[in-house]
Amino acid sequence: MRFGAFCCAAITVLSAGWSIQASAQISGDAVKIGFLTDISGTYADNDGQGGVEAIKMAIADFGGTVNGKKIELLYADHLNKVDVANNKAHEWFDQDGLDMMIGGANSSVGLALAKLSAEKKKPFMAVTAATARLTNEDCTPYTVAYAYDTISVSRGTGGAIVDQGGKTWFFITADYAFGTSLQDETAKVVQAKGGKVLGSVRHPVGASPNFSSLVLQAQASKAQILGLATSGGDLINAVKTANQFGVNKTMHLAAILTHITEINSLGLNLTQGMYLTDSWYWDQDDESRAWSKRFFAIVHRMPTAMQAADYSATLTYLKAVKALDSDDGDKVMAYMKTHPIDDLFTKHGTIRPDGRMVHDMYLRQVKTPAESKYPWDYYKTIRTIPGDQAFNTKAESQCKLWK
C-alpha cells in the first residue's frame, strides 16, 4: 500500500502537468449536435425517441450539411439521472467536440446541463425541462429555454380561464418544486384578475390510490375549476379519479401542464372539456399537419409540442451557424438573440437576453368524443395568449444578465 501511495503522488504531479496540455478539441470537420433526454423512463412519451426522430428530420430537412460540413447527431438516454447526463455531456463536449446541446426532460438534468454548457461556452437549448429557474436565478449567456416553462403554462391557463368565467379554483398539486410553482403562478394570475383560490391540497408524487381522498376534498370546496398542478402519471390518475367521482361534471378540469400523449392515453371520454395550455398542436395549421404526417410515419404517434420544439430548435441553431459560417458559441448565441424565429413551431418567436424564447401560447379545450372526427383530433383552440403576456417580464425577472 505504501508503494501504491508513492506511485499515486508521483503520477499526480506528472499528470497535473500533462493535463494542462490535453485540452478539449473543437471539431472543425463537422457540426455536432447532442441530445440528452429520458428515453426509457416516465417522460419517454413526451420527448424521448420521438424527439430524436424530430431532430433527425430537422437535420435532413436542412440538407444534412451546413456550408459543406456534415451535421452529426449524438443522442443518449439520461435515465433521469444527473450522473449519467453529466458524464455523457462531458464526454461529448471534451472528446467529441460537441457544438450544441439540446435536452433536459427533467429539471435537475436541465439545470446541470445549462451550467456545463455555459462552462464550455456552447449553446444549450432546454426543451422539456419546465423549471423557470433556467431563465431566472440560473440563467447563463448560453441557455435558451425554448418551449414552455412553469410560468407560461400557469399564466396561460390561469388568466385565460378566469377570462372565460372560471373564477373560483381548487388545486391538486404535486408535492414538488415544480407543482408548487405551477400552483403559485396560476394562483397569482387568478387573483390578479379577480378570481379566488378556495383551497388546495398537495399529493406525494407517485401516489396512485390516494387521489380519491384529494378529489373528495376538491368536490367539497365547490370551486368552479379544478386546477391540476401536477403531471405525468399523477395527472392521469387524478383525471381518472375525478371522472369516477363525477367531479368533471360539476367542476371544469384544468390541466396546467400536459402533453397530447397523456390525453391520448386517457382517452376523450375522460378528458372531454378539460382546459390546457400548450405552445403547439399538430393540427393547428397546414405546415404543422404536413410535418406531423411525416413524423407519424416514423414514430407512429402524433408529435407533442416538445418534439416540434426539438425540430425547431435544431433548425434555429443550424440557420445561425450557416449565416455566420461559424459554430462559435458566443457568435451563435448573439445571432439567435437578434433574429426572430419563423418556422413550424412558432411564426414570431424571439429569444430574449435572459435566454427565454418567447412565443405565443394557446388555451385549448379537449373535444368531446362526438366532436372528434379522426384519430388524434383532440383539441379546439379557445384563445391565443401572446408571448409577452404568457412569459415573465423584465421587471419580474431574476436573471442577472437581463437588468
Place this chain on the structure above:
Amino acid sequence: MEIFGYPAQAVLSQLVIGLVNGSFYAMLSLGLAIIFGLLNVINLSHGALYMLGAFATWMGLDYLGLSYWAMLILAPLIVGLIGVVIEKTMLRWLYKLDHLYGLLLMIGLASFLEGLLQSFYGASGVSYSAPDALNGAADLGFMVLPVYQAWVVAVSLVVCFATWYAIERTRLGSYLRAGTENPRLVEAFGINVPRLITLTYAFGVGLAGLAGVLAAPTVQVSPQMGSNLIVVVFAVVVIGGLSSIVGAIVTGLVLGVAEALVSLFYPQASATVVFVIMAIVLVLRPAGLFGKER
C-alpha cells in the same frame, strides 16, 4: 359538527375512502402474506404481477374484445399461470438458500417485466374504463361514492374472507400449512408437496392479478403502476406480521384509513405515514401486530 377542526362530513367521507383503498391494500397484501407465510419467499414481484393483471384486462378487451366480467375470471388465471411458470422454472431452485436470493430474483423479475411492457406500451400507459353497469355514483348524503368503488370493497372483502376461510378452516388449507412446516412428513402421507407449493404461489399471485383487474378502470394502466404500490403493500404485510393472513387484511384496512385521514390533515405525508407506522411497529413489536417471530 367538527372533528379536530375539520367538518364531520369531510372526516366521514375520508373514512369511507380509506376503507375502499384499505380493502384494496388488504387483497394485495393477502397474496404477499400467503406466499411468505407458506413459502418463505419475499415476493417483491407482486407489484409487477398486479400490473400484468391490469394489462391482461386491457389486452383482453383491446385484442380479443373480452368484457371486464370475462377478464375478472381470466386475468387472475393468466397471472396464476405465469406464477406457475415462475415457480417451476426459477423459484424452485432457491428454496434451500438464504431468503435473500429469492428476494433478489423477485426484484430482478419485477424490473424485467416493467421494462418489457414499457418497451411495448410506453410509459404513459393505456386507458381502460369500467363496464357500464358499474359506472355512476351513489349519493350517500355526506358524500358521493362511485359505484365502482363500492364494488371493489365488496369483491375484496369477499375474496379476503374466502381465502382466510380456505386456509384456516379447510383441509386443503391445513395441508398447505403442514406442508411448509414439515414437508417431509406431509409427503410421507402421500401428499404432493411440490405441487401444493406451486399452486400456493400461483394462488398468491393470482390474487395480485385479480387486484390488477379491479384496479384497471380506476388507475392508469401503466408499466410502473406496480412499483409505486409495492413498497406500500410490503409495509402493510410487515406491519401486519409477515405470515399472518388476518394481519394482512386488518392492517390493509387500517392503513388505508390512516392514509385517507392523513391526506385530510397533512396530505404531503400520506405516502410516508405508512413507513412511520412501520418503523414504530417494528421497533416495538418486530414480528408485526399479528405475527410470530420466526
Place this chain on the structure above:
Amino acid sequence: MIDRKVAYGLAVVVLLLAPHFVYPLFLMNVLCFALFACSFNLLIGFAGLVSFGHAAFFGGAGYIAGYVLATLHWPFALGIVAGIVTGASMGLGFGLLAARRNGIYFSMITLALAQMIYFVFLQAPFTGGEDGLQGIPRGTLAGLDLTNDMTFYYVVLAITSLGYALMLRVVHSPFGQVLLAIRENEARAVSLGYDVTRHKLLAFVLSTSLAGLAGATKAVSVGTQTLTDAHWAMSGLVILMVLIGGMGTYFGPVIGALVIVALESKLGDFGNLLAETTHVDWFRQIGVSVTMVTGLIFVVCVLTFRRGIVGSMLALSRKAGGQGARQHG
C-alpha cells in the same frame, strides 16, 4: 493462480493510468459507486445484514456535503468530513433502532427509516427538491486546483483507496471475525458471550460512514446532488452491484459497480452497435430499456451466477490452484 500482491499491484497501475484512456469523470463515478458498494458489502457479505435503505446514507451525505460546500463555503476537506459524519450519525440513529433485529425485520426497519429520510429531503428547501442541489464547487485541496478533472480523479482515487483499505482492515481484525461468526450463527455468537447487538451496530455505523464518504465525494465530482441518490431504487442498485461482483469478496463490489455504471452509460451505444452489425433493429430497444436489461441480469445472476464475477473467478482459481495461497480476491 496469481499472487495476491501482483494482483493488487496490477490493479494499482491500471487505476493510476486509467484516466489517460478512459474519461476521468466516468471513472470517478465508478470509484464512488465502488466505495458505496464496498460499504454495503461490509454489511451484507461479512455481517450478513441486508440494509434496504443504504441510499439514505449515500444521498444524505451528498446533500449535507453539497450544502456546506455550496452554501456555507466550507473548504473541500471539511465538506468530505461532513459527509462522513452525516453517514455515521444517520447510521447510529438507524442502527440504534434496527440493530436488535435480524433478517427480514432488520431490512424492513432500514427501509422504513430510509423512506422517511427521503421524505425529509423531498420537503427540505435546501435540497432543491427535484431540481437538485446545484453548483457544488470543487474548491482546492492543499494548493491543488480540484476543478481540473485529472487532478480531482487522483484525489478521488486516494479517498476511495483509503476507504477500501479501511474496509479491509475492519474485516481482517478480530472485530471482523466476530462479525463473520454472527453472520454464520447469531445464536451461537451470543452464547459465546459476544455483545451481538453492539457488534452489529458498530458494523452498521462503519458501513454507513463509508457510504457517506462515497456519497459526499460523488456529489463534489458531479457538482449536483439529486433525489435519485436517496431513492430506494438506488438501494436496489447497490444490491445488484454487490451481487454481480460477488457478495463477501473484497474486490467484487468494485467490479460490480464498474459493470452497472458502464451499463447505464454505454448500453445505448452497445445496443446501437449490435443493431448496426447484425442489422436487427430490435437491438436498439435494448439500449433504450436499461430496466429490462438490469432486471434480466439480476435474474440470471441469482439463478446461475450467485457467486458473482469475482466469486466465480476465485472458485475457479481455487480449483485450478489447489493448495497454496488463501485467496480472498
